[in-house]
Amino acid sequence: ILLGIPGLEAAHIWISIPFCAMYAIAVLGNFTILFIVKREPSLHEPMFYFLCMLAVTDLVMSTSTVPKMLSIFWFNSREISFSACLTQMYFVHSLTGMESGILVAMALDRYVAICHPLRHSTILTNSVVAKIGLAVVLRSGLFVLPFPVLIRQWPYCRTNIIPHFYCRHMAVVRVACADILVHSYYGLFGLLAMIGMDVSFIAMSYTQILRAIFRLPTKDARVKTFGTCISHLCAISALYIPDLLSSLMLRFGHNVPLYVPIISIGVYHLVPPVLHPIIYGVRTKQIRGKLLEMLGVAKAIPGHLLHLQACVDGLTLNLCNVFP
Template identity: 85%
Template structure:
């Protein structure tokens, strides 16, 4: 590294992303699964959007929320993976200060948005199973739009302090970020100031948003399970619970890597840096890949429409 990157300066015009420190020699090989996941995420989520748009029978609350999830997955992937691949392929490590803060904001706002969408989908499952006759009356298009707007506004507002606080700190030691994207804590650690406010806010945001969302999802599924256990036959119970499997898989795809990443970053002090960074990559890259696969395989209407599309192309 050149000395210019480590000399004293204030508020750099650009940062340098290292990619995955310690695995520079393997960047080209690591790019293969990253690129594959990005291609699957783009293709899968666009397919979901295309099918829902083209199929009138899918114009309902659950599929509107699914489209919101697909859009957030697309933006999340595009906000991080192309820059990561440019680092791996072309050694294009520089990112402007403003672009770095923008990427930080987008990642945090979309993370909160995806969690909020899963809560909305849990509410849809609760109404569909516990109040089936009133489902269309409760979840009207107007209500769905308001829920979607509330999810977007909540995540957008709660993510604002991240770049705002990061912009306030003086950066006078280095502009080298040991990561493949502008992760909040990796950026503010470069500041020559007391960054406890940023650190505490990040912890508060994570615990409050995820904690609140997990609580609402748990309450919804408690009521759902109670309703299912009151059904008269085993077949009816299994069939009703089967309508929740896709949503439960989507929840696991988002929260399990998130929890694992959080625990490793907070308590994995003896874990090599490249392992922590790869775990972060799993959290950001895997959900956008798994969500369209889960809903494509598990949702009968989407699976049927997919088969129909491919059958027509073959004939």
């Protein structure tokens, strides 16, 4: 039995409105990205392949949790079978690792494009991109696989009530009548190892990228080059910051009401899928141009898009002024 958001049952209908709207935007935006990249041969490059991987991950991630959440909010459909619960848990946690791995691959793409531009096409070939994508899927899928396998074997004699809107790993583990200490440590260690390794690789990549940028001779060149990284940095922030805050509140926020971390987790599942198409759609000229061309307004770009582009470029220039 999934309770939804404990403590805010009376507000479930109102909470469902922004979550439903964000889910619709996420589905529309990510399908648009996939459609544009598939339709336009000039976008068949490593950066856009990784972007498509990210879009697919976002779609499956949000679809794994949001429809069930909305059914709880709208129809009070709180029941979920044990097998469906474990399947949902597996997909959610494996996709979280995949999304983090894809961001590492995108950081690698930016590193090669900026630090070794003449070798970019020879280093990141289609076969290499496919191998990176396969490695990201296998890493997360195999790491999370022991979770449902072990949980299925445990006895359950206490309660079948989970105070959440989806089958989160630790929420399911806590209702088992078994010693979960080793399992809990494995989950925590694996999460810290995987995310920590990914963050370390991203930090190393951007350290080399920034060194290369600040060696450029002119400020305009630094602004233009750094501007190509803004989208990826925004995507990284949208993924890691909500996840970090919700995890810290669940583990250490004993005085924080239970609905606060649960809402933050819901935001974590929806904000990145919503933001990624917007971030890359606005910042990536190729995607923005093809979208406007499809809409028949390629020659008349709306003023608000130009204003947003100018604001982002101004922010980039201010960041580069810190390191003249």
